[in-house]
Amino acid sequence: MIFYQTKLNGAWLIEIEPLGDRRGFFARTMCREEFAKRGLVDEYVQQNTSFSSQRGTLRGLHYQIRPYAEAKLVRCIRGAIMDVIVDLREASSTYLRHQLFELTDANRHQLYVPPGFAHAFQTLSDDTEVSYLVSARYHPQAERGLRYSDERLGIEWPLPVTVLSEKDSAWPLIGERTEPLY
Numbered sequence: 001m002i003f004y005q006t007k008l009n010g011a012w013l014i015e016i017e018p019l020g021d022r023r024g025f026f027a028r029t030m031c032r033e034e035f036a037k038r039g040l041v042d043e044y045v046q047q048n049t050s051f052s053s054q055r056g057t058l059r060g061l062h063y064q065i066r067p068y069a070e071a072k073l074v075r076c077i078r079g080a081i082m083d084v085i086v087d088l089r090e091a092s093s094t095y096l097r098h099q100l101f102e103l104t105d106a107n108r109h110q111l112y113v114p115p116g117f118a119h120a121f122q123t124l125s126d127d128t129e130v131s132y133l134v135s136a137r138y139h140p141q142a143e144r145g146l147r148y149s150d151e152r153l154g155i156e157w158p159l160p161v162t163v164l165s166e167k168d169s170a171w172p173l174i175g176e177r178t179e180p181l182y
């Protein structure tokens with residue numbers, strides 16, 4: 001596995017190192033030892049998959065507040081997505097900065113999202129499936145979100161948004177918050 005630091009503290013882009021033979025290849029997509037060595041969360045309690053039929057579908061931006069903050073390891077297993085993460089840790093020098101990553105079934109890139117980040121993606125093709133590990137179980141009462149169109153974030157989504165959940169259209173803007181974000 002090859003680990004690339006991103007512009008955001010603690011987030012990593014991970015490429016596989018395929019071992020090819022005449023059948024195809026083998027590669028690790030997660031390895032506790034490699035993760036622990038770099039200080040990445042190495043225990044995951046749930047693996048999720050989501051399927052989006054329409055190109056331009058947007059999910060997010062989502063996170064869970066402490067003490068239920070999650071690390072995520074995200075991979076697009078069918079189609080393509082633009083994945084977006086936002087650093088919500090007030091003490092971080094990259095606080096409220098975001099970065100975009102193209103994850104596709106062809107490049108097989110994975111994104112490691114540390115606890116304390118909001119996460120979202122927009123599908124770049126029809127019939128896209130995303131699989132991700134999470135390090136904490138789902139706590140609906142701890143679930144929070146940012147509005148994808150919040151000007152304070154200034155995210156340039158690659159496509160017009162075609163499908164969005166009601167929940168995701170209604171997250172409060174950062175400027176409207178009365179509580180700390182995370």
Ligand SMILES: Cc1cn([C@H]2C[C@H](O)[C@@H](COP(=O)(O)OP(=O)(O)O[C@H]3O[C@@H](C)C(=O)[C@@H](O)[C@H]3O)O2)c(=O)[nH]c1=O
Pocket residue numbers: 048050059060061062063072119120121137138165167
């Ligand atoms: C995330 C989650 C949702 N659900 C339920 C709640 C709801 O009825 C249905 C769909 O949930 P959502 O609308 O939140 O699904 P979705 O918008 O796909 O949520 C996901 O978005 C991406 C960007 C993430 O980062 C994930 O952590 C997760 O928040 O599934 C669970 O039962 N367990 C879970 O772990």
